[in-house]
Amino acid sequence: MRWQSFLPLIVVSFLAAVLFVGLELDPKIVPSALIDKPVPQFDLPPLPGKEPGLIAADLARGGISLVNVWASWCGPCRIEHPQLMEIAKIEGVRMIGLNYKDDPAKALAFLQQLGDPYESVGTDRTGRVAIEWGVYGVPETFLIDGHGRIVLKHVGPLRPEDIPEKILPAIQAASQ
Amino acid sequence: MKRRLVGLAVIFMLMGGSHVYAMAVDAVTLQDPALEARARTIMQGLRCLVCQNQSIEISDAELAGDLRRIVRERVAAGDTDDQVRAHLVARYGDWVLMRPPFKLSTLALWAGPPALLALGGLGLWVGQRRRVRTAPPPLTEAEKAQLQEINTRN
Numbered sequence: 001m002r003w004q005s006f007l008p009l010i011v012v013s014f015l016a017a018v019l020f021v022g023l024e025l026d027p028k029i030v031p032s033a034l035i036d037k038p039v040p041q042f043d044l045p046p047l048p049g050k051e052p053g054l055i056a057a058d059l060a061r062g063g064i065s066l067v068n069v070w071a072s073w074c075g076p077c078r079i080e081h082p083q084l085m086e087i088a089k090i091e092g093v094r095m096i097g098l099n100y101k102d103d104p105a106k107a108l109a110f111l112q113q114l115g116d117p118y119e120s121v122g123t124d125r126t127g128r129v130a131i132e133w134g135v136y137g138v139p140e141t142f143l144i145d146g147h148g149r150i151v152l153k154h155v156g157p158l159r160p161e162d163i164p165e166k167i168l169p170a171i172q173a174a175s176q
Numbered sequence: 177m178k179r180r181l182v183g184l185a186v187i188f189m190l191m192g193g194s195h196v197y198a199m200a201v202d203a204v205t206l207q208d209p210a211l212e213a214r215a216r217t218i219m220q221g222l223r224c225l226v227c228q229n230q231s232i233e234i235s236d237a238e239l240a241g242d243l244r245r246i247v248r249e250r251v252a253a254g255d256t257d258d259q260v261r262a263h264l265v266a267r268y269g270d271w272v273l274m275r276p277p278f279k280l281s282t283l284a285l286w287a288g289p290p291a292l293l294a295l296g297g298l299g300l301w302v303g304q305r306r307r308v309r310t311a312p313p314p315l316t317e318a319e320k321a322q323l324q325e326i327n328t329r330n
Binding site: 101126131137 | 225226228238239242243246265266267268269270271
C-alpha cells in the first residue's frame with residue numbers, strides 16, 4: 001500500500017476535525033472588541049429611589065465590578081437573576097446594573113419581585129450607552145478589573161455552571 | 177442548443193433586472209440627499225448584529241435602527257466613510273463589517289478558497305500526467321493473436 005492511498009482518508013479526517021470544532025462554536029456570539037480596553041465614558045441617571053446613578057468613574061475606583069445589562073421585559077434576564085443574586089454575595093465584587101431601554105417603574109417592580117443584586121443601577125432609556133459598550137442584546141455581562149478595564153464579556157443569560165466555570169476564575173485572575 | 181443558451185441568458189438578465197431591494201424605513205433621515213445617500217451606502221456595508229446576515233440598511237431590528245441613527249449622526253457631523261465605519265468597529269469589532277478586512281486573522285477566510293482550488297487543480301494535473309505516463313504498453317503480436325482467437329470463438 002502506498003501512502004497516497006491514505007490521502008483521501010487524511011483529507012476527510014482533517015475536514016471532519018475542522019467541522020466538528022465548528023459545531024461547538026455558537027455563531028450568534030460576537031467576540032467583544034472591548035476586551036482589555038477601558039470602559040467607555042458614560043453618565044447614566046439612577047432608577048428612582050436608587051440614587052446615585054452610574055458614571056464611568058464608578059468602575060475605576062479599584063475593586064472588581066460585574067456590569068450586567070438587563071431589562072424587565074427581557075425573559076432570559078429572569079432566568080439568570082438567581083445567578084446574579086449568587087454572585088452579589090461574593091466579597092470584593094461590586095454588582096452593577098445597566099438597565100436597558102426599560103420603564104423605570106417596571107424595572108423597580110422586577111427588582112422588588114426577584115430581589116435586587118445591584119449596588120447601583122444606571123438607566124439607559126435610549127440604549128445609546130449600551131452601544132458604546134458594544135451590547136447587541138440583553139442580557140450581557142461584563143467583568144471590570146480594578147483599573148476600569150473590561151476583562152470578560154458574557155453574552156446571554158448566565159447559567160448556574162457559568163459561575164464556577166467562567167465568572168469565578170475570571171474574578172480570580174482579575175484580582176491578581 | 178444555441179437557442180436554449182440564449183433563452184437561459186434572457187432568464188438570467190430578467191432575474192438581475194427585477195432585483196428589488198428591501199429597505200428599512202426611518203422616521204428621521206438626513207435633509208441633504210447627498211449625505212443621506214452616503215449614509216445609506218455606509219449602512220449597506222455594516223452588519224446587523226441581531227440578524228447577522230443582513231446589513232443594518234435593510235434590517236428591521238431595533239438595534240439596527242439605533243445604529244442607523246448613529247451612522248447618520250456621524251455623517252452629518254462631517255465624518256468620512258472610513259471614520260464612521262471605524263466608530264462602529266471600535267465598539268463591535270471587524271465583525272460589524274459585511275466585508276471583513278484582509279489581515280492575519282482573516283487569512284484563512286480570504287486565501288483559503290483560492291488555495292483549495294489551486295490544490296485541487298494541482299492534484300488533477302498530477303493525476304492526469306501519471307495516467308498518461310503509466311498507459312499500458314501496446315499489445316504484442318502473441319496477445320493480438322490471442323485476442324483474435326477469443327473474438328472469433330464468440
